[in-house]
Amino acid sequence: MKLYGLIGFPLTHSFSKKFFTEKFEKEGTSDQFKYELFEMENPKNFPDLFEKNPDLKGINITIPHKQNVFDYLDGLDQSAKLVGAVNVVKRLENDKLIGFNSDFYGFQRSLKESMGLEKIKDLKALVLGGKGGAAKAIVAALEDLGVSVQLVSRKAQDGLIDYAESRNLLPTHHLIVNCTPLGTYPKTEACPDIDYTLLTPNHFLFDLVYNPAETLFMKKGLEKGAQVKNGYDMLVYQAEKSWEIWQNETI
Numbered sequence: 001m002k003l004y005g006l007i008g009f010p011l012t013h014s015f016s017k018k019f020f021t022e023k024f025e026k027e028g029t030s031d032q033f034k035y036e037l038f039e040m041e042n043p044k045n046f047p048d049l050f051e052k053n054p055d056l057k058g059i060n061i062t063i064p065h066k067q068n069v070f071d072y073l074d075g076l077d078q079s080a081k082l083v084g085a086v087n088v089v090k091r092l093e094n095d096k097l098i099g100f101n102s103d104f105y106g107f108q109r110s111l112k113e114s115m116g117l118e119k120i121k122d123l124k125a126l127v128l129g130g131k132g133g134a135a136k137a138i139v140a141a142l143e144d145l146g147v148s149v150q151l152v153s154r155k156a157q158d159g160l161i162d163y164a165e166s167r168n169l170l171p172t173h174h175l176i177v178n179c180t181p182l183g184t185y186p187k188t189e190a191c192p193d194i195d196y197t198l199l200t201p202n203h204f205l206f207d208l209v210y211n212p213a214e215t216l217f218m219k220k221g222l223e224k225g226a227q228v229k230n231g232y233d234m235l236v237y238q239a240e241k242s243w244e245i246w247q248n249e250t251i
Contacts (some may be wrong), residue, residue, distance in 0.1 A: 004056070005060070007065060069086060082101070100242075106234040131153075170194065175203075183212075196224065
C-alpha cells in the first residue's frame with residue numbers, strides 16, 4: 001500500500017483527501033493507494049513523518065508550511081524555485097525529498113481556460129494577500145504569462161501597497177486575485193477591503209477560495225458586471241499535477 005497525504009495546521013477540512021479518496025475508489029485502486037491527513041503544527045516534525053511512515057511516497061502541503069519546510073528537503077524542482085514555496089513533496093527511491101509547486105500550474109490552467117491567453121497577455125493584476133505561499137505561486141504564474149503584478153496587503157511594505165492605495169490602481173489593473181482566506185466558510189460575510197465601487201465589466205475577479213462557491217468578493221464583482229471565478233478548478237488541477245509528479249518515474 002502506497003501512502004500519500006496532506007500536512008498543515010489546522011486541517012479542519014480537506015479538499016485533497018476527498019479528491020484522492022474518490023479518485024482511488026473510482027479507479028479501483030483503493031487497495032494500492034491511500035491518502036491521509038497529517039495535522040502538523042511544528043515543521044520540525046516534518047522529517048519524523050517520513051521516518052515513521054516508510055510507505056509515505058508523497059505529500060501535499062498547505063498553510064502554514066509552504067515555506068518553512070525548505071530546510072528539510074533535499075532539493076527543489078524548478079517550479080518550487082520559481083515560486084519560492086512548496087506544496088508538493090515527492091519521496092524518491094533513495095528516500096531523498098524533493099519539493100515542487102503545483103499551485104503554479106493549477107492557477108495558470110484555470111486562468112487560461114477562464115479568460116483565454118490573448119486577453120491575459122495585456123493584463124495588469126492586483127494580487128491580494130501579501131507574500132504568503134499562495135500569493136507567491138500566483139505572482140510567479142502571472143509573471144510567467146507576462147502579466148504586470150502589484151501585491152496588496154493590509155500594510156504597505158517592501159513593494160507592497162495597502163488596500164487604500166490599491167484604489168488608485170483599480171481603473172488600470174483589471175485582474176484581481178484574492179489569495180487571502182477572507183470569505184471562506186463559515187465566515188462568509190468577510191471579503192478583501194478593496195473599493196468595489198470602482199469595478200467595471202472590464203474587471204476579472206479570481207478568488208482562490210472555493211467554499212462557498214460564490215464568495216462575497218465574487219458577489220460584489222458580479223454586481224458591477226465583472227467576470228468572476230472561484231478556486232475550485234485550480235484545486236482540481238493542482239491535485240492532478242501532484243499525482244502526475246508522484247507517479248512520474250523520471251522525476
